[in-house]
Amino acid sequence: MKRGKRRSEKTGLPPGTPVHVGEQKSQRTKITVIDYDEQHLEEREVETVEECAIFKDQPNVTWINVAGLHQVEVLQQLGDCFGLHPLVLEDILNTMQRPKMEDFDDCIYVVVQTHYYNDKSRKIVTEQISLVLGPSFVLSFQEWEADLFDPIRERIRSRKGHIREMGPDYLAYALLDAIVDGYFAVLENLGEDIELLEEELVAGPGGATLHRLHDIKREVIFLRKSVWPLREAITGLARGDSPLVKETTRLYLRDVYDHSIQVIDTVETFRDMLSGILDIYLSSISNRMNEVMKVLTIIATIFIPLTFIAGVYGMNFKYMPELGWRWAYPAVWLVMAAVGVTMAIYFKRRKWL
Amino acid sequence: MKRGKRRSEKTGLPPGTPVHVGEQKSQRTKITVIDYDEQHLEEREVETVEECAIFKDQPNVTWINVAGLHQVEVLQQLGDCFGLHPLVLEDILNTMQRPKMEDFDDCIYVVVQTHYYNDKSRKIVTEQISLVLGPSFVLSFQEWEADLFDPIRERIRSRKGHIREMGPDYLAYALLDAIVDGYFAVLENLGEDIELLEEELVAGPGGATLHRLHDIKREVIFLRKSVWPLREAITGLARGDSPLVKETTRLYLRDVYDHSIQVIDTVETFRDMLSGILDIYLSSISNRMNEVMKVLTIIATIFIPLTFIAGVYGMNFKYMPELGWRWAYPAVWLVMAAVGVTMAIYFKRRKWL
Amino acid sequence: MKRGKRRSEKTGLPPGTPVHVGEQKSQRTKITVIDYDEQHLEEREVETVEECAIFKDQPNVTWINVAGLHQVEVLQQLGDCFGLHPLVLEDILNTMQRPKMEDFDDCIYVVVQTHYYNDKSRKIVTEQISLVLGPSFVLSFQEWEADLFDPIRERIRSRKGHIREMGPDYLAYALLDAIVDGYFAVLENLGEDIELLEEELVAGPGGATLHRLHDIKREVIFLRKSVWPLREAITGLARGDSPLVKETTRLYLRDVYDHSIQVIDTVETFRDMLSGILDIYLSSISNRMNEVMKVLTIIATIFIPLTFIAGVYGMNFKYMPELGWRWAYPAVWLVMAAVGVTMAIYFKRRKWL
């Protein structure tokens, strides 16, 4: 939320005004087109939106991928070309969107978030991805050129699976599937982080454990915020009645839906585990404080009375008969030993030793 | 709740009695009228309600904005003129209303709250706004003359967007949109406050952090209390079946509805984050107490026994053979060093050092 | 739950056996009748149930208010006279009823609770109120003669509002409205108590703060327990299909329903605020403990080593060369000053000073 336009700067603008909201995460807007059917395949990077227009009305499946969202005018041309509603265009550009699915009779708009786990910073990076599914095309909008969709491009090229035989709805499914699969990778990394945390906890936690716990908790809160509406969006696609999604594809979408529920389950489990870890953390701090206090108390309560006794016989009164007695000194040692042993027994009984 | 009439002072009055409840926040009641269609635009500030009456039955869109609610008689005249139900008038005047939407066949009444973040006091200020949507007019009631609706006035004047071509339902939508957009500004400010809090937490929290946390928590509780029913009110408009709201406008209302859900999501996330921060705060206090205790314990448990030994040889007994020995003094130093080192090793083992 | 019959003492009695459960809160049962239509008004206190019977079949609206529930036989006569179901009579007498609304085709039975805030004891007092709405009468049963309904009597007498022109359903609405308005007064008092608590918290909380917090929390729990079913009961009236409630009155009932939701919102907000206050309370205790510990630790860790040094040179060994040195004494002072300053710098670095 630091760089780029903020959401509130749009206040007062008419609805449908395309403004890029959020950080600018890529240098330029890169448009790639893949056009295929069972027999043919054409793949190229285009410079201008006009080049895309020719693919629009062909019966082949056309997949136009746009990476980089800050060049508003390019996106607006694309929107005009494919007849996108101004509100859709606005949503594509606002990268702080809540995942949702909207059915405009002639196309379906889906916006979701995908997450990457950065191994170095141990933080989650989020990218918003918008999909528009039309009768013969799929438009996908990414914030930057991530390699998330590469396996699908590969499958199209190599004819692996059925993707070449299916329509644009199957392509949209495949993209969503890749996005949801991305969650599993992030969850596995988070799961490992949580396991590390538990190990630290057993080994003896410090302040760093606490801040790491807080960081992971925050990541989980954000994941959770994006995955619940994702599930809603997918169920909207799978159970909706749009003719753009064929019955055979719905079966696959229900599979993705199951995966999204699994993601939710795992996220909720992580929350429970993290709050359990915090409890244990707090308890072990208390436990350790207890230990420290016991040591202090044992030492202090044994030696303070003894020091007092020594102090008494260090007084300089003229008339202190004990000072002259022959066995006074050993006797004092005996008394002091007795006091010490009594104390030790008391602590033993109290199970402090 | 401090100045002005309190809610309970209305007890026992017949329903529909217009009484202003809440603080008086403006000096006078200011009524402005904007009357427009695609071609014409008339904008003026009126002194008496009679001046408004003439706009009522014209086909043009008439927007009457009333700022300042304590002049009950003016509002009552306006209510009579536009045929408002007494209960509606009562609700407009009661500035502690819960957001809601009510459909009286000939008009729709919506009451919502808008919030401003005061940068100086770092507190949220709340204003209640009532909207009445009729067949050709929109009445809006504000507690004081805030600049919330200025961008919309500007859009009407400058014909930006479609607002001049649309009916009063679109105007009502535009007002609601501005109100919901106001939430984002407040949320961004709160978000920054929370980030500040987290930074303070890392730097080392004090009592001030705690009270700031409490204040922000309270703001979030109040935001939450106003935003959930706001969502209900908007969904009532978007999904209702009143002929006053046209189908094209419903699409825009659904967009505002999405925004309101996003506001709710963010508010809930803030709650989670604040409770996380409190946990960390409490844990770090415990951690620091632990540190303090360790230092005390290390120093005390090392020196108390040593002081005891010194005390012993400070005793004035006549018959203490050690006192006369040649190497007794260095020997005592050695003993004391041994005790100290043993203790230090013990603490090292316990990982206290 | 202390005086009077307890709920469990009814165990085993046949259903519909009228037994007064709960404390006896008034000396005698006082029955007042108000009979009115647009033109006429008759108001009187009656001694026997027979006097009520004559009003029953007149078309005028008859409001019979019974204050004091322990004279079971009087209530039973009244029940027989107005044809109340034995289970209704049982419920009226059991003053630990859960708020509810029941539709017996020929009458509607509503039982709710009203609360008074006792300024002296700062406690909430609860009264159960039962309403029976018949075709031309309203029976209301109070535990004692409270002044809750006085404003309504006044409105009937003075023809303020529409009450004289409306039927018994409007009267029942007016009574419910007065009851729900009573909640606002209680909530305002509780709200002030909570504000006081927050101020105490800032000033420095003690054990009394804690017990006050606990007391308010308990009041809120009890309020909550009575207000949720109240809302259900009112919605049952407002959205039910009984011919006893006219369509025009339903509009007013929906208004009361809105108020009841507002009460719930406020109660829930109070809960959140109280749990926030407890968190702050606990944190500030921890904070203060921390302060106390720091002071102790600073003083102890500075002076304990110094005392040890002084102790060493208080030993009485014959052969302690330092004792005879010329500058030994000032040197020891220097050493002690150095130790003290080192410690102070250490604490400064740790930000304990």
Add this chain to the structure above:
Amino acid sequence: MKRGKRRSEKTGLPPGTPVHVGEQKSQRTKITVIDYDEQHLEEREVETVEECAIFKDQPNVTWINVAGLHQVEVLQQLGDCFGLHPLVLEDILNTMQRPKMEDFDDCIYVVVQTHYYNDKSRKIVTEQISLVLGPSFVLSFQEWEADLFDPIRERIRSRKGHIREMGPDYLAYALLDAIVDGYFAVLENLGEDIELLEEELVAGPGGATLHRLHDIKREVIFLRKSVWPLREAITGLARGDSPLVKETTRLYLRDVYDHSIQVIDTVETFRDMLSGILDIYLSSISNRMNEVMKVLTIIATIFIPLTFIAGVYGMNFKYMPELGWRWAYPAVWLVMAAVGVTMAIYFKRRKWL
């Protein structure tokens, strides 16, 4: 769960195998039959199941009560005689059943739990009760011969209420009513326990308070676990469409349903109160620790520096000019007094004194 068969020992047996699960709580199986209509009444204890069979097809209401469930073969004969489904018999014998209601067209099976509060052990004892409602009979199965149903027997004998004029559905209602009434007695006892706990809390809590709190909490958890499904079972009876339950009886069942909701409300309130008590308990421990620490700190921080001063002038250096001064001793007393008073003022300012 300690004596008797455990649930898991049934694993692998075919469904419907009658096995007694749970503790054996009575010595023998006692079967009593009450057969009545408006005119006649026959009551006797039977030895064999055959004696029951003759009552089965008579139009009179027959109530067969079985106390003691471990004699599996007796129960199986009874089941065969009255045509119970094997799964029902299995459920009757498994005394760890979840309350539920099942409608087998020719009979209705209800299983619920009843609780007794043992005044001595201050623990709740649980008994499972199964009811089978047939066209002209009610079978009830208890784990031991408890006096729960005695008042109903008495009502049948003495013709109190309408029970003799009504059918078996009313009898089943009366039994359920007695069972739900039993909850109120338990709740009143628990409520008193909670009040005691709160008083202990004010008086000054110890470890015993904590364990008592834990015990009550556990009882409440178990009550809660049995009362929610109880409510479901009763609503199933009251709102079901079985011809075995007459319309007039449904009214009474709705009354029991209201009672069960009241029980739930109270249980939930108890939970809230107990968690509030725990919070207060924890806070007052912290408070008391704070007090203890303050006393220690005040004493230690005043006397440790003073002891240091005394220690300094207890050193035996040859050249300590102060030692020879005339007013040194009183001057040291003055210095020590000054240090003490300064400390006391400091503590006063910090509000520790």
Add this chain to the structure above:
Amino acid sequence: MKRGKRRSEKTGLPPGTPVHVGEQKSQRTKITVIDYDEQHLEEREVETVEECAIFKDQPNVTWINVAGLHQVEVLQQLGDCFGLHPLVLEDILNTMQRPKMEDFDDCIYVVVQTHYYNDKSRKIVTEQISLVLGPSFVLSFQEWEADLFDPIRERIRSRKGHIREMGPDYLAYALLDAIVDGYFAVLENLGEDIELLEEELVAGPGGATLHRLHDIKREVIFLRKSVWPLREAITGLARGDSPLVKETTRLYLRDVYDHSIQVIDTVETFRDMLSGILDIYLSSISNRMNEVMKVLTIIATIFIPLTFIAGVYGMNFKYMPELGWRWAYPAVWLVMAAVGVTMAIYFKRRKWL
């Protein structure tokens, strides 16, 4: 999640690609076939999938159990033979599936998890079990050859119960019943662990108690995660409308459904109990810390002032008149006794002693 393929490694593969995800838990894939009707029974272990094919179209009930899932090609042959959808095969192989039930018109696919309690490690072991119910066959897939289904095999062999007379749906029910019964065994073990924990808590908890508590909590979280969707899967079977499940079997499935709810109830109760135990644990740590602090404070506050007095008269000033007094020494003893007794009375009053 440590050995074997991880879920994320499947990213990018076309849907329906059979890949084994999860740990490999058995050496080889073992396929056993049981084919039976009322008269005949054939049971054998097969080596190749072809041997299974012959059973497919016979009217007898055929139960094919596959133990060990890592031999992907064997499973694929089986899938082809019995016409399983590729997505089903993928789910069978992915051993981190969420329990679910899916109805493909010609077969029903159910995937659930079963748990074993390992007495030695006191940990729960989880196995995923997939069932496919076809018109005349049931396929069951286990991760390793566990003895979970042995009692059912025994029942088929020995004709115990009705299993030989019923169809494949009853067999599927019996398998599910065995799986749900397995939960009870695990819950009983967990229940005993929790009781042990409570006993430890009373005896005096240590750090081990805490980690055991954390472990059990984690097991409960995982159980919970698997049992809620299990309930959904069973209800899908019991209330679905597939012709593959006969009406008589649905009755039994509802019984399993009841059991699954009972499992859920118990799991939720365990959660409540564990959080209660944690509260008690934390409270008793605080209590014990309090005890420790009191001992320290009592000893320190009594002896520190006394040591100070002794220190004063150990000073070596030339002019200290008290030193020469005859009764000074006994007087100092009296003063010190007085101080000690005063302190003790103070502590007594504060109830620290």
